[in-house]
Amino acid sequence: MIGRIKGTLEEKNPPQLLVDVNGVGYEIEAPMTTIYQVGDVGKAVLLYTHLTVREDAHLLYGFISKEDRTLFKELIKVNGVGPKMALAILSSLDADQFVGCIHAEDASSLVKLPGIGKKTAERLIIEMKDRLKDWSGVSTALPLEAAAGLEPEINANADLEAESALIALGYKPTEASKLVNAVKGQANTSEELIRLALKSLSRK
DSSP states (O other), X not given: OOOEEEEEEEEEETTEEEEEETXXXXXXXXXXXXXXXXXXXXXXXXXXXXXXXXXXXEEEEXXXXXXXXXXXXXXXXXXXXXXXXXXXXXXXXXXXXXXXXXXXXXXXXXXXXXXXOHXXXXXXXXXXXXXXXXXXXXXXXXXXXXXXXXXXXOOTTHHHHHHHHHHHTTOOHHHHHHHHHHHTTSOSSHHHHHHHHHHHHHHO
């Protein structure tokens, strides 16, 4: 099992990262809460990982903190919740926010996430509540205000990249387009557009 990856960030294509470790490039699927924090391409990066082995692929998932990885592992144990849905959950809510929804039995917030209907939300609350009763994780999400002050370089393809990332996370193309269009012009990079789009869901 690959439990940790430490190397150089070569590419950032949400929700996927490419990390070079001594000349070997590892493709790593990551939630947006991790992608917001890994830093710029060319910088050193450390990710806590989880390897899923399927008949047709070996998939590596990476997280900025052990707490996020722990929550991911707990999520994929829930019936009907696979890795893709778990990534979507952790992209839309940081770990502490999700745990807060579970403890508060806030199904209305969970059903806003892609692929989660009322029954799945109720199942998450029922199955996760006992597992997370002693949760003591620390939120790892970078505050929106802090990110806004970074003044990122303008990316002409940011809108399309943001839509593609949301679709990869499980949103339907029409939903992804609607979310991005709602925040279009408010940011210069795909990462920031995704952040604003996902943040807008929590306000509805």
